[in-house]
Amino acid sequence: MSEHASIRELLSLAAAGVLDPDEQRRVEQHATVCDACRRELELWQGYSRELVRLPAPVAPKYLADRTRARVLEKRAAAAERRWDDIVLAVLVLLCWTVSLVAWVVFRLFNGGMSSVVESSFVTILEWLGASTLFAWLTAAVAAVMLGSRRGVRRIV
Amino acid sequence: MILAALMNSDGTLSAVDEAARLRRGDPDALAAAITRYQHRLYRYLLRLVADPAMAEDLFQQTWVRVMESMRSYNPARSFEAWLFSVAHNLAIDYLRKSRPESLDESLPSGQARADGLAQSAPDALECLLEWERAEAVAAALRHLPAIHREVLTLRFEEDLKLEQMAEIVQIPLSTVKSRLRRALDGLRDSLDRHSLPGAKQ
């Protein structure tokens, strides 16, 4: 490509001020000898000026406050959810432990420590199965009764 | 006391400390940061999506996302560049969903100027009076694809260097250069088409 043609490619970028120093020098040197390119460069510089001088839109006054409120609210909600998750995890652990202890105490009465230590897996499962099933049934009934009155709570 | 120690000699808090305070979730630091960047960030988003209501919403989403991913922010990086790149991603996602055509560079206004243009043809901008030019440029901008508006506002209104622009738009430096050139060509083309009296259609 001829020098003139390759310079023409760079004129808009030269006016935008993004060329390397060497490229910029090349363009300026060429512009001193080539009228057409000099004129073109001036035109592009006009565009650059207008773009810089564009009236800048201003952020509405309420935007900063409302953004801050939204961000803080989201963070509080996220922190709350994290706390709730921890609480639930601990509760589940506690409930399993209580069940285990209840079973042990029950067995102690029935057959003494030997029946606890030597229990077959099946008897443990029996206890677990029966009592858990019973607990779930009652909890399910309670949840249905309570849940049906709540309606949609999660919004936005 | 600690605050005084952290302040630079000109009274501004250094960027590292600001980032540290934001990471801790300091509400004052958040409010200060939002206020400091509000006009620039809003202007950037408005140029990108050309819809004030959407720009406001994206503005809020940007800050929410910034606070959420504060942990993955590398303090060595410029906070501004990161902030704007988050905004860029959100805006592009929105445009992809609602106006995918505005991400397409191959629209007529996105094509490079034909070299065979007569040099003596009157230039659209020059034919306009001083006070008409800003209006015409703003109108021409609206016809450009969003990604062209983006590089134009980053270069001319934000006054960023190519490297900073590349970081925000997340494309290689050479692509920024070529996209900027196409954007400028497209702008001039759009002005020719829409404002020049008796212009070629």
Add this chain to the structure above:
Amino acid sequence: MNRLAQEMRIIPRVAWLIAVLAYLALVAIVIFATGHDPKMQTWPSWGLAAFRGLMPLVLIPYIALIGYVNADARRRGMRYVMWTLLAIFILHGLGIILYFLLREPIITPCPHCGTLVKHGFAFCPVCGTAVGEACPQCRRAVEPGWSHCAACGAKLGNQAVPESSPQPH
């Protein structure tokens, strides 16, 4: 931990008392059940003490939680008697878990008359004082960060965002 201490403070003293008594009772029961147990004679004495003393400890947090359910349901304006009974009688502590999943947000009293106003209201039903942000057009409650009212769609403009807006719990 701060949060934990804060929450634990609402557990009524009675609940702690019952918890300790229940613990002691269970220890007594376990001792009774294993007093003459042949298998247990083979255990070292610290093992016996651990088994009889530590295992029943689990009862204390369990009963304290039931007390928490009672007090927390009360301060949230829920039917606390029903919830306490559910927490007690549903096996394996599932009633407690159920409570945590279904509880209502915390209620803050109206700053003027002190009535407990439900979350989501913009004005106190008793004295009319504003307790939250309200839409300028339809006067319904709006949340901070909204750009438009969710009820009537009006654009929300330059309202002052209250510094201490009630946090959803």
